[in-house]
Amino acid sequence: MAEKKTELLQGTLDLLILKTVAHEPLHGYGIAQRILVTSKEILQVQQGSLYPALHRLERRGWIAAKWGTSENNRRAKFYSLTRKGEKQLDAERDAWEALTAAVAQVLRTA
Numbered sequence: 725m726a727e728k729k730t731e732l733l734q735g736t737l738d739l740l741i742l743k744t745v746a747h748e749p750l751h752g753y754g755i756a757q758r759i760l761v762t763s764k765e766i767l768q769v770q771q772g773s774l775y776p777a778l779h780r781l782e783r784r785g786w787i788a789a790k791w792g793t794s795e796n797n798r799r800a801k802f803y804s805l806t807r808k809g810e811k812q813l814d815a816e817r818d819a820w821e822a823l824t825a826a827v828a829q830v831l832r833t834a
Contacts, residue, residue, distance in 0.1 A: 737773060737774075737777050738777060738781060739813070739817065740759050740769075741755060741774075741777060741781060741803075742805060743817070744758050745803050746805045746809075749792075750803060751792075752771075752774055752775060752801070753800075754794075755774065755778075755803065756768075756771070778803060781803075785806055785808045786805070787804060787805060788806050790804070
């Protein structure tokens with residue numbers, strides 16, 4: 725039986741993008757692929773969600789974009805985490821951990 729790819733919950737995409745580009749600068753397709761592979765092919769980021777999120781994060785100053793050449797020799801924007809983005813990643817990770825702990829608590833007791 726094939727594993728089902730899951731759409732992301734609202735609010736998690738920013739966190740996943742920030743975490744992904746914290747490791748190394750990546751272009752949009754590379755970010756989507758890294759999230760898919762790292763999640764064992766469960767989380768699939770659609771282009772219609774990814775690129776608006778990248779532009780939003782760039783406008784907020786959490787990521788920076790720089791033109792470069794991709795592995796298949798095409799011109800692409802590579803995104804990297806800024807200092808402001810590092811702080812945001814920490815805040816979003818803390819909020820995610822608090823949320824998932826609270827949901828787990830409810831599931832254990834309800």
